[in-house]
Amino acid sequence: MTDYGQSPTFGLALDPGVDQLDRTFRLAGSADEAGLDYLAVQDHAYQAGHLDTWTLITRLTAETRRITFLTDVLDLQLRPPAMLAKAAASLGVLTEGRLTLGLGGGTFTDAIAGMGGGRRTRGEMVAYAEESLHVMRAALAGGGVRLVSDHHAIEGYSAGPVPPAPIPLWLGAQKSKMLAVTGRSADGWISPLNIYVPPDEVPAKQKIIDEAAREAGRDPARIRRIYNVIGAIGRFRGSQGLIGDVRVWTETLTEWVVELGFDTFVFWPMTDHQAQFEVFAAEVVPAVREQVSQIRGQR
Template sequence: MDKSEIKIGIPAQITPPVDRNFEITRKLDEYGYNSMWYPDHLMGWIPDSIWTPDLMPIAKFQETPHVYLETFSLIAAHSVLTKNINMGIAVTETLRRHPAQIAQILLSLDQISKGRLIVGIGAGEAENTIPYGIDYSRPVSKFEENLRIIKLFMDNPNTKLDFDGEFWQLKDAIIGIEPHEKNKPPPLWIGAHGPRMLRITGELADGWIPIGMPLEDYKKKLNTIRNHTKKFDRTPNDITPAIYFYTVLANNEEECQKIMTSPLGRAWVLTAFDLFYKSEGCRHPLCDILNKESVNPLTDFIPIRLNREDALQAINAIPLKVIEKFFFHGNQETVIKAIEDYAKVGCQHFVFWNFTGMIDPSKYSESNKILLNVLKYFKD
């Protein structure tokens, strides 16, 4: 793969004040990044009980970790403000909205953005459903059926459609809106990690965007997806392989260590899958608190319910080796080498969710400069 084919994405601006949000968004477009990415959350991942200025400098300026401008509204606004950058959702799910409504929203955003939308989508999280009275049972089964319905509408605009599923029965359902480019609906990239989600990706998706994982794991799972494509009369080239890294950047390792091991850095590692802990011979620190043998943060962790004592106990129990594995961290040279290594096994689109400035505001400019230099390297 030629280095100019590699795509680099960064997080979108997702919080108020809106005037400042829009100002930074215009700059991201001007810088030349290939994409910017939006989480679709009601609740954030950091426990309120430890979101305090004595532990986290950002709490001096942002009262709560749960400040998210609504994703689809924000993408529509940013579409008007920008000209070139793609806008990706990382990721939405299909439990909070009817699949027909999701299809209508996605086609609308595809029109507004003039074909610049990438739809990251997955099975959802407990934190965005259970506290709000939304049924979170059988999330993968619901996701698969909902995804089929979404694709049915997007691939067949202005057509009466029927669907007889386990969760939904549609009769004479229709959506009249077409994609920006005829017969080319916005691509669906699945945030897949487990075997069943990998199979769904191979059958139904246009791309794969997992949260960062070790190179060998990425290679193995991408090969699994590619093998699945062949079972469904598709080809491996039908899937765009991407990756989404939780990132800490600084010019030396000592600074990276300081940022990653701060209370806010450690709190993010509570969202790591069990495999990060088990691969280092330890248990997830939430196991004892939640009284579980194993923990999947997506299905088991509701941060707002964690009291301060338990939250501090959990973050302080995280071993350094797990923190180092969870965060993609380093300097400009480290980032470039990692991109090249992952590209060799097939990854084409890299999203660096840069936590550096959020954890240590004094490092905001330095970390952004590192990413801009990386972008320049691959564009030159």
């Protein structure tokens, strides 16, 4: 059993497809009004039908008032870290801190190369991603940034502006080397969808993160744990994802907090996005928060 004690938070995934714009804007407004914690947008810039994630989020921040935006996750091989930190700091200033950066090393080698990115081996990608985290952390804090290595050639950058609140750097990871980078260098772990990393595989991955964190002198409990959850609430004919009524969703997410160690859930509806979101926000979210509080209070 693993419970890191973080307060549960909840988000909704938005589709960056250009043909889904009307629905995306409606959902963003609804989630903002409902008090959800995050709106998450994936980043597959090489998909012709997808809007650029950064541009879409920037527009959506102007249509919302309080909700935080999560990049889920930005491809670091297509977005150089110093420039990305500049963009993030700028948006952090403009939105008064409504931004959390989910970052990924980039696994689709051919697609990345097709857009002019580097063609890196798996090991090179891991090293590049970890160095990028350090570059971004330094740049977001302001001051001078310099890193000349096998993976970066940042010869001297006077970073700024400094955002009004620290911007968390969460890392998308699935395999052991990137999980270890998460433990050493990131503020949070973003797990792939629950159909790609099923619950029974989670404890072993959490262990890798925790061990790497301790070896680096970090407290594992301070690293956020985020699960992208695809599924449907209610009757739905489908074998993948989390399928069930409000009770099933409430009990399952509660268990994933107190048993698996997750603290943040990003909902990816499989059907009728608006109706699914409304049930999730109005019934599942408060019920999970209440059950987690009760269980923790009994320990």
